[in-house]
Amino acid sequence: MPGKIVGFEQWRAGEYFQDYYGTQVDADELAAIRFQVQFLRQAARRFDRAIEYGSGPTLMRALAAAPAVERLDMADWLPGNLDRLRQWAEDGPQADNWGRFARYALECEGIAAPGDEAVCDREGRTRKMLGELLWTDARRPHPLGEARNRSYDLLISGFCVDCLTESREEWRACLSNVLSLVRLGGAAIVFALRDCAGYRVADQWFPAARVTRQMLTSALTECGLDPGSLQVAECDLPSHAHQGYEGILMASGWMAP
Numbered sequence: 001m002p003g004k005i006v007g008f009e010q011w012r013a014g015e016y017f018q019d020y021y022g023t024q025v026d027a028d029e030l031a032a033i034r035f036q037v038q039f040l041r042q043a044a045r046r047f048d049r050a051i052e053y054g055s056g057p058t059l060m061r062a063l064a065a066a067p068a069v070e071r072l073d074m075a076d077w078l079p080g081n082l083d084r085l086r087q088w089a090e091d092g093p094q095a096d097n098w099g100r101f102a103r104y105a106l107e108c109e110g111i112a113a114p115g116d117e118a119v120c121d122r123e124g125r126t127r128k129m130l131g132e133l134l135w136t137d138a139r140r141p142h143p144l145g146e147a148r149n150r151s152y153d154l155l156i157s158g159f160c161v162d163c164l165t166e167s168r169e170e171w172r173a174c175l176s177n178v179l180s181l182v183r184l185g186g187a188a189i190v191f192a193l194r195d196c197a198g199y200r201v202a203d204q205w206f207p208a209a210r211v212t213r214q215m216l217t218s219a220l221t222e223c224g225l226d227p228g229s230l231q232v233a234e235c236d237l238p239s240h241a242h243q244g245y246e247g248i249l250m251a252s253g254w255m256a257p
Ligand SMILES: C[S@@+](CC[C@H](N)C(=O)[O-])C[C@H]1O[C@@H](n2cnc3c(N)ncnc32)[C@H](O)[C@@H]1O
Pocket: 008, 053, 054, 055, 056, 057, 058, 076, 077, 078, 081, 136, 137, 138, 139, 157, 158, 159, 160, 161, 163, 164
């Protein structure tokens, strides 16, 4: 069971980076990045307009998307997270180091032992690809305003809508709001903590909606993903038990035209 759950006003982006991304590519991201790369390679096309929804202060999904995407907007609820992304986008002196994630994405793409130059190239390509950094609220029916409804060819969202509430009803409504950003015929990649009631960041616990594989599968279908295209995989992760979860769910699919 998690400890006392706190709200996002308690969130500290630097602490989150350090805890989850500061020392190595942990088991959950080894699986999630590989899943994303495999989907994008199988899709074998370029996506003109993509969005990473609920990115937090993180860059690993952007780094792994770069070869397949023309322009990637990134959205989050916390301005402090967006500030951190901005520092990295501008290659500022305080920017977090995402080099090991770029390297791992390259390995997933089949490059054996990528060197520093390849990592640097990938970071540069990702910076060029980045579009707008947007404030958003998944609880709104149009999380980025009506004009962006059904406007993205690809949406990537990792551990966001399942990780902002303890209510399954609210999770389901937020998922539907967020999926409405994907144009018909577009693609979505969604990651969720499996059956998790709360996750730990340093000494604080944040809410999670106890999403199961079955719930995610039916919710994504109801949100319009073509059931024939939907792939939902899970990965057991006992090494993450101290953070409140022992598995993740990884889903991808195409929005029915
Ligand atoms: C567990 S973090 C995930 C961050 C990142 N995607 C990752 O995989 O590490 C959950 C994210 O949800 C964001 N969030 C919280 N409430 C939100 C809301 N109402 N709308 C959109 N995002 C929200 C938080 O700011 C945080 O960045």
